[in-house]
Amino acid sequence: MFILSFLVRRLLQGALIxxxxxLLIFTLLRVVPGxxxxxxxxxxxxxxxxxQIAKQMGLRDxxxxxxxxxxxxxxxxxxxxxxxxxxxGAATGGSGFSDASRSDRAxxxxxxxxxxxxxxxxxxxxxxxxxAFSFLVGVPGGLxxxxxxxxxxxxxxxxxxxxxxxxxxxxxxLLFSVKLGWLxxxxxxxxxxxxxxxxxxxxxxxxxxxxxxxxxxxxxMQSPFIAVARVRxxxxxxxxxxxxxxxxxxxxxxxxxIQISGLLGGVLIVEFIFDYPGLGLLTVNAVMQRDFPLIQGxxxxxxxxxxxxxxxxxxxxxxxxxxxxY
Amino acid sequence: xxxxxxxxxxxxxxxxxxxxGLLRINPDFFISPAAAQAGKTLVFLSAENIxxxxxxTAHTTLSQGNIQGFTMGYLTRxxxxxxxxxxxxxxxxxxxxxxxxxKLEIKLRPGVKFHDGxxxxxxxxxxxxxYGSRPDRPAQWYPGPTETLTITTPDDYTVIVDTAKGGYPxxxxxFLAAYLPIMSATDIxxxxxxxxxxxxxxxxxxxxxxxxxxxxxxxxxxxxxxxAPKIASISFNFVGxxxxxxxxxxxxxxxxxxxxxxxxxxxxxxxxxxxxxKVVSVENKYLWFRCSxxxxxxxxxxxxxxxxxxxxxxxxxxxxxxxxxxxxxxxVKFAYLDLPNYPAYDPKKCQELLAKAGFPxxxxxxxxxxxxxxxxxxxxxxxxxxxxxMLQEQGFPVTLSVLEIAAWNxxxxxxxxxxxxxxVDCGWSTGSPxxxxxxxxxxxxxSKRITGLVDPDVDATLDKERxxxxxxxxxxxxxxxxxxxxxxxxxxxxxxxxxxxxxxDKSLTGMFIYPDGSMDxxxxxxx
Numbered sequence: 131m132f133i134l135s136f137l138v139r140r141l142l143q144g145a146l147i148x149x150x151x152x153l154l155i156f157t158l159l160r161v162v163p164g165x166x167x168x169x170x171x172x173x174x175x176x177x178x179x180x181x182q183i184a185k186q187m188g189l190r191d192x193x194x195x196x197x198x199x200x201x202x203x204x205x206x207x208x209x210x211x212x213x214x215x216x217x218x219g220a221a222t223g224g225s226g227f228s229d230a231s232r233s234d235r236a237x238x239x240x241x242x243x244x245x246x247x248x249x250x251x252x253x254x255x256x257x258x259x260x261x262a263f264s265f266l267v268g269v270p271g272g273l274x275x276x277x278x279x280x281x282x283x284x285x286x287x288x289x290x291x292x293x294x295x296x297x298x299x300x301x302x303x304l305l306f307s308v309k310l311g312w313l314x315x316x317x318x319x320x321x322x323x324x325x326x327x328x329x330x331x332x333x334x335x336x337x338x339x340x341x342x343x344x345x346x347x348x349x350x351m352q353s354p355f356i357a358v359a360r361v362r363x364x365x366x367x368x369x370x371x372x373x374x375x376x377x378x379x380x381x382x383x384x385x386x387x388i389q390i391s392g393l394l395g396g397v398l399i400v401e402f403i404f405d406y407p408g409l410g411l412l413t414v415n416a417v418m419q420r421d422f423p424l425i426q427g428x429x430x431x432x433x434x435x436x437x438x439x440x441x442x443x444x445x446x447x448x449x450x451x452x453x454x455x456y
Numbered sequence: 457x458x459x460x461x462x463x464x465x466x467x468x469x470x471x472x473x474x475x476x477g478l479l480r481i482n483p484d485f486f487i488s489p490a491a492a493q494a495g496k497t498l499v500f501l502s503a504e505n506i507x508x509x510x511x512x513t514a515h516t517t518l519s520q521g522n523i524q525g526f527t528m529g530y531l532t533r534x535x536x537x538x539x540x541x542x543x544x545x546x547x548x549x550x551x552x553x554x555x556x557x558x559k560l561e562i563k564l565r566p567g568v569k570f571h572d573g574x575x576x577x578x579x580x581x582x583x584x585x586x587y588g589s590r591p592d593r594p595a596q597w598y599p600g601p602t603e604t605l606t607i608t609t610p611d612d613y614t615v616i617v618d619t620a621k622g623g624y625p626x627x628x629x630x631f632l633a634a635y636l637p638i639m640s641a642t643d644i645x646x647x648x649x650x651x652x653x654x655x656x657x658x659x660x661x662x663x664x665x666x667x668x669x670x671x672x673x674x675x676x677x678x679x680x681x682x683x684a685p686k687i688a689s690i691s692f693n694f695v696g697x698x699x700x701x702x703x704x705x706x707x708x709x710x711x712x713x714x715x716x717x718x719x720x721x722x723x724x725x726x727x728x729x730x731x732x733x734k735v736v737s738v739e740n741k742y743l744w745f746r747c748s749x750x751x752x753x754x755x756x757x758x759x760x761x762x763x764x765x766x767x768x769x770x771x772x773x774x775x776x777x778x779x780x781x782x783x784x785x786x787x788v789k790f791a792y793l794d795l796p797n798y799p800a801y802d803p804k805k806c807q808e809l810l811a812k813a814g815f816p817x818x819x820x821x822x823x824x825x826x827x828x829x830x831x832x833x834x835x836x837x838x839x840x841x842x843x844x845x846m847l848q849e850q851g852f853p854v855t856l857s858v859l860e861i862a863a864w865n866x867x868x869x870x871x872x873x874x875x876x877x878x879x880v881d882c883g884w885s886t887g888s889p890x891x892x893x894x895x896x897x898x899x900x901x902x903s904k905r906i907t908g909l910v911d912p913d914v915d916a917t918l919d920k921e922r923x924x925x926x927x928x929x930x931x932x933x934x935x936x937x938x939x940x941x942x943x944x945x946x947x948x949x950x951x952x953x954x955x956x957x958x959x960x961d962k963s964l965t966g967m968f969i970y971p972d973g974s975m976d977x978x979x980x981x982x983x
Contacts, residue, residue: 168866177872215508244669300699307707316704317693405695405704407669415696419862 136445144437151433152426156197159422166213166420204430209238210423238427241412246431249408252324252331253393259332264339272347273370283344287337295396299330299403316405327404334396335389342385346378380451387443391436496688496982501701503715503832505694506672511652512637513593518885518973523672523692525974528637529659531562534889536788536971538736541889548576548638548659552630557925560626564613568681570640571663578609583641585617597636597893599628624922631790635888661685661978670694686981705730705959712960714973717834718775724959736779737956737971738786739885741833742948743843748908749874751821758946760809762799764850770839770951777834781953784942788971790889791934797943806850818851826856828881829864836881870908880906883954887972891934892922899947909947917941
């Protein structure tokens, strides 16, 4: 019953957040300089044609009217059609204004549905790498405060947090792909193409996780119940993995929720550098081409993902520690 | 022996099981050498995206022109090298003969087929010329609208182009023959919304297969009339980032990359697996003035701005990517010469002209915006800053706006009352020796793409050179009247000629790169 009311409450809150994000993005896109119709029709298109297309598409109506029309489509699962991309999904530009391919414009939902699994795969592998590395470095650090494992964890996270992802991406591609030839780096033709970008994202995620894990584990290890556990005769491994880590993982989980939400920023750059065909590359190209429907669609889907991740994280945290209430 | 426990046994068994499982996993699933990606497919990484409409007359986009270079057939090809700019190689045509000043006879090669199996005949050339000349076709490469042409086909392999109704000479089609992709009459019959917009159907060495996301897939045409290509297929990809393109070439995933930055050329020059190809291109880079609004509606102010700019310094910024030229067209184009009256860096003259225009020392000039792009052309931001500083030094109140490609493209062209800003940086590249593809396109009042120039004197000289009865006469008019007049009026300042820099896998040989960046891959082969 608690879970049901929790879910209903949080989903309603989430819907409101998504609505506000959509309204904000929709308004901002229409007040920034740059006429998307000119991009669609081509720079050489005459003014009359620009106005004709704009009126046909309702782009000269008041913003609220446009927004109402857009939301009516969204609630029916229609995120509209891309302004510039054909159904083949190619990133397009250029100067033709005959608009012959208008009927072939790609559905925003299809473009996102094609790109999202790629980004989810990348994000999942990045989180797996980040967690594995954070545990490898953070757990010994947390178990030995103020000794060398703790200092090592500190230095490693300090170095990682100082590495810009665009630089690291290029360096890792040079090393593992160009020099050693171990991994492919550019584009996507199989799972192996996910590894290098995932490592870059993992290195971006890991420092905060390491510091958090080290700190919270060290703190938990000082708790009375750990001392009691020793008195009860439990082995060190059981104490650490069965009790201390379980308690230390609640703040880590909350942090992970925020980190995953923030992952999109890193994904934009990393996917662009590695030409990885996910949501990040789609977003960069959509922004560069002023593809309003696509930018809006990505914003809605991204905010929905953030909301769902945070609901999921809170739910799992309550399951780990039933004292928590959200 | 008593140390053995149930827990220990289970742990050991699990470890053994995992170890055995690991041995059975094919690690290639996770890690496959990048080198293994290389095959017989030529992977081309393009710096520019395509339009999404395959009709060759619907765009002026270079990357799509490159794809057409692989798939479409042309009547002739013009290699356009600086040392031999007039060379013509016959392809679908076997001869071009001027019967009269307004009558051109084109003899065609028999036995050629389109990719869809249709025989290539005179009807295809007639349909292509008539369709491409339609005023509603955006590319507008043809010298006059369809009603100015009378095209007859005495037999399946002869075409007569008569331009008498238009009052312009038929020789204009001789240079354009190397630039206009020949389409199938059957496709053209379907109109702009028909099969033309859906796919490419040509007579070239490679067949268009499909568009897969950003990947344009082409396969060798086994029936290509000059012999089946050795390269099995081409994958033509848009990759926006130049570093990504370079890394992809270095790790063997890409076969050819284009638009290298000068620093990247230096990096790749030391790589034994990579070859660099530099070609003086058909593209000049210009500083276009908005001539339809103040202050650049005054030729004196334009001249003053041109004398404020030291083009040698710009070339230093560009390094390998720039080639000096003093004309409005590239040195590989017909009738090029270094114009004696082309504006040179002269601050004193700049000040004299400003004073004469009523703006002594730049006083009284309105704030000026100079628009440039970043991400496509090499070093635009860097030399834009240099030009801005030079103009400011002479009193021009200029601010530089560096825009990403889409925003810049949106502001590029002339509009009623003058386009955005006052000066715009842009290159213009057309894969033909024909100078009018630049001069008439930009400076005749019937087109005035960027400048918005409406000048009866310029119109008159452009009409005169176009109407010359022979190529020799035309060359003379261009060099002694039209080009010098443009150098006086300076509706734009051509800053330099671009050098097209490609880097490619050294094992790939036989590729011929044209000065517009398109290439002939029919003789290409991987060692």
